[in-house]
Amino acid sequence: MTPSMKTGQDALPDRLVTGLSKIGLAMKSRTWRRQGRRGVGPLQVQVLTFLRSRRNQAATVSTIARELSVKLPTASEVIRTLEEKRLVRRLRREVDNRIVMVHLTAKGAKAGRVVNGWPEVLAAATQQLSTQEQVGLLTALVKLIRALQVQGEIPVARMCVSCEHFRPHAHPDEDQPHHCEFFNTPFGDRALRLDCPEYVATSATRAQKA
Template sequence: METPRNPHAITERLREGLSRIGMAMRIDEWNRSKASGLNPTQLAILTLLEGRGADGLGVREIAAHLGVSQPTATDSINALERKACLKKRPEAGDRRAVRVVPTAEGLAILKASDTGDGLAATALGALDDREQEDLLLTLVKMIRRLQVAEAIPVQRMCVTCRHFSPFAHADAARPHHCHFVDAAFGQRDLRVDCRDHDEADPASRAATWDAFQAG
């Protein structure tokens, strides 16, 4: 049998593959949406706000994290407010700006909608430990590159956190250290959206990334 000719660069085929995974994730989002009575953007806003604490987020931050325009974010925020899923508070020092925080009702809807057994989670669960860890490291690398290019906001990942010391320990199973909880942890425990994240300054982030890569 003739070896199939490959008309696409591997980056193109990877992009196509990621697009298929994205499709499965969108189906999961719509299924959660049907169960909750909120649309996927409204659910994404509640997910973003969950764990942000009493300060919540501003409309501009929400729009940037979701990759949508401020008017689109505002429409969804207003809809969530009408459904009593969130509240707006005036920004300290700027009464024209608002902070958005979820209500107990909103968080309850979010929790009830997350069954944790969607298509994407099932496919990820079928990978073995090594494959999961390799995929996590690849995703961290890709997300970091996107945020360095300022295509996406800084994510609450260990590699951008001032509490993170990569490869601080000789233990190969738990080489990293989190100074927030003062504990060692392993590669597969690296966080992508940690509520205790404290953004390091740009120079520290670059140094941490170099140490992480060198390890």
């Protein structure tokens, strides 16, 4: 008999899933409340959030479709709706006018920030954890996200562990054992990124090893 059975509690993985579900539910209901008030649907919010995370706040339609794990016509339809609301605008690239880029407008950036106000709330809650707990949580999240990616359940996240520039355990320094070739700097687990604009996808074998 396992300790959890003796105490009548669910097994640890089950309780972790319950905890994650509660956070997910709280995030969803908050986002829905805000979206409902603003008239912006979930997929539209994801596009605005994705564009906000980009260095130039722009992306091609196919990149957006890939990021959201939706088909091209679906992405095009969402972008058309956002354009009608003046939250994004489509422009041809100056260097190659065959390529159309979707740009976030100032109104879109503001709408994305308002309906998606979770980062500040979550950041405040996360600050209740000790530094060690924060690092442990980040490491666990990276592993969870990676496992879900491998299962095809979530789109590619721009994380260090699946990045071409990532060199894990390249340095003897225990605090900063990893190396980023893009920034040419050592870093530790606490600096692992989950959404880096400089991310370049590496091979599946190398990502699995990392």
